[in-house]
Amino acid sequence: MKIVGAGITGATIARILTDKGLKVIIYERNEIGGLCADKYDGKILVHKNGAHIWHNSYPEVQEFIERFTEFNNYIHRVKACKKGQIYSFPINLETFSQVFGASTPKEAKQCDLKKLKEMFYTRYSLKQWGVKPPRSVLDRIPVRYDFNDRYFDDIWQGIPIGGYKQMIENMLDGIEVIREDFKSEADIYTGAIDEYFNYVYGMLPYRSMNFVHKIKSVPDFQGISVINHTDDKFYTRVIEHKHFHPVETNHTIISYEYPGAWRPGMERHYPMFDYKLYRKYKALGGRTIFAGRLGQYKYLNMNETVKQAMDLCKQIVSE
Numbered sequence: 001m002k003i004v005g006a007g008i009t010g011a012t013i014a015r016i017l018t019d020k021g022l023k024v025i026i027y028e029r030n031e032i033g034g035l036c037a038d039k040y041d042g043k044i045l046v047h048k049n050g051a052h053i054w055h056n057s058y059p060e061v062q063e064f065i066e067r068f069t070e071f072n073n074y075i076h077r078v079k080a081c082k083k084g085q086i087y088s089f090p091i092n093l094e095t096f097s098q099v100f101g102a103s104t105p106k107e108a109k110q111c112d113l114k115k116l117k118e119m120f121y122t123r124y125s126l127k128q129w130g131v132k133p134p135r136s137v138l139d140r141i142p143v144r145y146d147f148n149d150r151y152f153d154d155i156w157q158g159i160p161i162g163g164y165k166q167m168i169e170n171m172l173d174g175i176e177v178i179r180e181d182f183k184s185e186a187d188i189y190t191g192a193i194d195e196y197f198n199y200v201y202g203m204l205p206y207r208s209m210n211f212v213h214k215i216k217s218v219p220d221f222q223g224i225s226v227i228n229h230t231d232d233k234f235y236t237r238v239i240e241h242k243h244f245h246p247v248e249t250n251h252t253i254i255s256y257e258y259p260g261a262w263r264p265g266m267e268r269h270y271p272m273f274d275y276k277l278y279r280k281y282k283a284l285g286g287r288t289i290f291a292g293r294l295g296q297y298k299y300l301n302m303n304e305t306v307k308q309a310m311d312l313c314k315q316i317v318s319e
Contacts, residue, residue, distance in 0.1 A: 001017055001022050001023060001024045001025070001187050001188070002025055002027065002182065002184075002186050002187045002188070003024060003025070003026045003027070003186070003187065003188045003189075003190070004026075004027045004028075004182045004186045004188070004189045004190060004191055005026075005027075005028060005034065005189070005190030005191050005292065005294075006026050006027075006028035006032045006033070006034070006168065006172065006177060007033060007034025007035065007036065007168070007190060007292065008033075008034065008036055008164075008168060008292075008302055008305050008306065008309075009190045009291050009292030009293070009295075009305050009306075009308075009309050010026055010028075010188070010190045010291075010292070011026075011032075011168045011171040011172050012064075012171065012305070012306050012309035012310065012313075013188055013291065013309045013312065013313055014026045014171070014172060014175050015171045015172070015175070016064075016309070016310065016313040017313055017316065017317070018174070018175055020313070020317050024175055024176070025175075025176045025177075025178060026172065026175060026176070026177050026178070027177075027178050027180060027181070027182035027186075028177060028178075028179060029179070029180060029181040029182075031165075032165060032168055032169060032172070032177070033164055033165040033168045033169075035049040035050075035052075035267065035269070036049075036052050036164035036165070036168065036302070037049070037164065037165045037168075038052075038163040038164050038165055039163075039165070040163070041253055042249065043247045043249055044241050044242045044245075044247060044249065044252070044253050045159075045163050045241060045244065045245045046213065046241045046253055046255075047239065047241060047244065047255075048211065049209070049211065049267065049269075050209060050211065050237075050239065050255075050257060050269075051076075051225065051226055051237075051239050051244075052164060052302065053074075053076045053151075053152070053157070053159070054071060054156070054157065054158055054159065054160065054302060054303070055076070055152040055154040055156065055157045055301070055303065056154050056155070056156045056157075056302075056303035056306075057154045057155045057156070057303075058303060058307050060307075060310065061303050061306050061307050061310065062155075062156050064306065064310065065167075065306060068167050068168075068170040068171045069160040069161060069162065069166070069167040069170065070160070070161045071156070071157075071158030071159065071160055071161065072158050072159050072160075072161055072245060073158060074157070074158045074159045074225075074244055074245075075150060075157055076150070076151040076152055076157065076225070076226075077149055077150060077151060077224060077225075078090070078151050078224070078225075078226045078227070078228060079224055079226075079227045079228070080120050080227070080228045080229075080230050081227050081228065081229050081230065081231070082119060082120070082230050082231050083231050086227070087099070087120070088149050089120065089149070089228065090141075090142055090143075090144065090149070090151065091116050091117075091120065091141070091142075091143045091144065092143075092144040092145075092146065092147055092148055092149050093105065093108055093144065093145055093146055093147050094147055094149065095116065096108035096111055096116075096145075099111075099115075099116060099119070100112075105145035105146065108145050109145060113143060116143075117141055119230065120228075120230050121141060121230070123230055123231060123232065124228060124229070124230040124236060127234070127235075127236050127259055128207070128236050128259050128270075129207060129259075129270075129272075130207065130259075130260075130261060154303070159244045159245060161245075185286070185287070185288060186288050187287075187288065187289065188288070188289045188290075188291055188312075189288050189289070189290050189291070189295055190290075190291050190292035190293075190294060190295050191294050191295065192204070192268060192294045192295075193278065193281045193282065193290050193294065193295055193296075193297060194277075194281055196281075196288070196290075197281055197284050200284075201277060201280050201281060202277065203264075204271065204272075204274055204277055204278060204281070204297060205261070205262065205271075205272035205274050206261075206262035206268040206269065206270060206271055206272055207259055207260070207261065207262060207269055207270040207272060208259070208260055208261065208262040208263070208266040208267055208268065208269050209257050209258065209259055209260075209267070209269050210257075210258040210259075210260065211255050211256070211257060211258075212235075212255065212256040212258065213253060213254070213255045214253070214254055214255075214256070215251055215252075215253055216251060216252050216253070216254060217250070217251050218251070218252060219248075219249065219250055219251070219252065220240075220242075220252060221240050221252045221254050222238060222240050222254070223240075223243075224240065224243060225239060225240055225241075225243035225244055226238075226239055226240075234258055235256040235257055235258050236257050236258075236259055237256075237257045238254055238255070238256055238257075239254060239255045239257070240252055240253070240254050241253050241254070241255070268294060270299060271293075271297045271298060271299060275297070278297040289312070291308070291309060291312055292305060292308075292309070293305065
């Protein structure tokens with residue numbers, strides 16, 4: 001079984017099929033871990049490709065992933081910055097209080113919710129995606145009328161102790177990993193489907209991110225791991241990495257995230273939903289199975305990626 005890609009999808013599939021007795025070889029031309037890969041800079045664990053937060057409510061996924069790592073007790077909380085003012089986020093009763101002076105759920109429900117959504121999402125989404133978000137997207141944004149400011153509501157949440165790269169390397173223990181570009185027909189391919197077919201129909205559109213990492217000579221720069229910048233600044237977020245794994249240092253490392261259109265040579269981060277073109281490529285698949293975020297041209301959280309990989313393995317083993 002030849003699998004291309006040693007990110008979380010490829011590693012999950014490789015581990016499960018190996019445990020089922022299949023001979024697996026995995027090919028990876030870049031870094032093990034894919035976009036999840038992180039690294040230590042001194043004591044600080046740096047998420048090189050933006051914040052990756054493990055959050056999950058599937059018991060079978062949690063049982064599987066905890067074979068390879070322990071998680072810290074990190075709970076993801078985010079703030080939003082608008083013209084220098086810091087707001088509680090996602091929108092909750094504290095946000096209503098900050099903007100409108102509302103102090104009860106009843107008062108909050110009488111406030112101008114459209115104003116809040118425009119304030120926190122319209123400009124941010126325009127920077128992130130390059131287009132104004134449709135009304136249907138804004139209507140799906142969660143709004144809380146209590147003081148719950150947890151970004152995710154999943155049962156399990158945290159950051160792998162030792163990092164994601166170490167977690168994925170543990171998943172691949174005993175599995176042959178060949179560090180080269182695979183040019184033949186793959187059994188399972190987790191890379192970009194249009195690249196696999198040499199862009200015969202053209203390139204699928206993506207958004208990419210440029211991360212500017214900086215060292216600051218202060219113990220704490222912003223007091224929280226992530227602040228969304230919802231105004232006219234060119235960057236969308238500022239990440240302070242030491243808040244994912246708290247450590248005592250006299251300095252800190254932050255990252256500015258600058259979104260833009262994907263071009264060859266850049267990392268593909270977010271698909272731009274050209275499903276018509278994707279279906280044309282999918283029809284060329286033959287016996288190759290396309291999996292994961294790039295293979296399926298779909299934005300997936302990490303737990304969803306593992307769940308889909310587990311389901312795929314059940315199908316393969318039962319055939």
